[in-house]
């Protein structure tokens with residue numbers, strides 16, 4: 001009889017915590033716990049959310065009658081560690097240090113490996129992360145920023161972009177490594193990646209001020225004006241960073257990061273909300289068109305995914321500006337929980353060895 005591996009998967013996003021329990025490939029349970037702005041506003045830093053998010057996960061499992069004592073592994077979306085190749089990594093001491101200090105910045109996904117490790121070590125089972133947000137496959141030419149000291153960085157929804165691109169390739173009868181896609185993940189942050197023959201050769205840094213504005217991030221801003229703002233004496237560093245990540249984008253203009261709330265306001269005749277929503281779609285379309293130049297026009301499909309891809313009004317506004325490039329495939333939500341489970345399963349079954357993270361990487 002085939003051995004059954006039960007894995008808890010954890011995906012902390014900026015506006016939600018998604019969890020799932022799998023027995024081999026079969027999903028026993030999955031849910032999305034959404035966190036309101038009010039709920040998260042009480043925490044000064046993301047690391048302070050650790051106990052809150054961990055308790056929410058354990059309470060949810062308890063409520064579902066799922067005992068953690070039956071788990072064989074815990075696997076999470078990994079965070080802003082050093083740039084690494086894709087794959088499944090065992091959580092170890094060097095990784096925990098980098099996650100805790102936010103080696104490449106601060107984001108909810110940093111809590112993934114930390115929480116997975118805490119739950120797993122109390123049960124004496126392994127903890128893993130898969131395809132963290134720092135997976136780096138950028139082409140050399142994409143690393144130039146215009147300021148030599150500031151090379152561009154690959155920080156994006158690597159796990160979901162790659163999982164969905166593989167699924168779409170299969171769906172159209174092709175192989176991911178032989179196709180070109182422009183994949184747009186639209187969650188709390190928005191990242192648009194040029195996938196060339198299985199590698200993400202260019203992508204906006206979805207965290208630190210590049211690309212379209214998003215539900216809670218500023219994206220690219222007028223840089224000279226930002227510098228003046230920084231030196232105006234009116235703001236602390238943390239306040240400026242909050243304008244870029246957390247309080248930018250929809251949050252900045254409309255004081256909500258919830259696109260469903262924005263759609264409600266629009267349906268009630270709020271013309272300002274309409275303009276802001278349209279501007280976000282406009283910026284996404286512009287980024288997609290920019291990446292069509294990266295791929296020299298050879299684009300097999302454009303893929304729209306993430307929470308915002310549930311909103312037809314929003315995806316329609318993007319499609320009308322980019323349908324001259326290639327067909328668009330909308331894949332609402334994400335494939336992240338399945339992708340995390342598959343990454344852990346490959347290691348638990350001995351089909352693959354977990355990669356070792358060390359502080360010489362990056």
Ligand SMILES: Nc1ncnc2c1ncn2[C@@H]1O[C@H](COP(=O)(O)OP(=O)(O)O)[C@@H](O)[C@H]1O
Nearest residue numbers: 013014015016187188258259260307308310311
């Ligand atoms: N049915 C829907 N229609 C429109 N927007 C949606 C829908 N469901 C979720 N969203 C929006 O998607 C965004 C969150 O996306 P998600 O991928 O879950 O984010 P994250 O993982 O970054 O927390 C929020 O702005 C949310 O309001």
Ligand SMILES: CCCC(=O)OP(=O)(O)O
Nearest residue numbers: 013014156187188189206
């Ligand atoms: C840091 C890139 C990943 C990201 O933005 O994730 P969320 O949309 O879940 O915040």
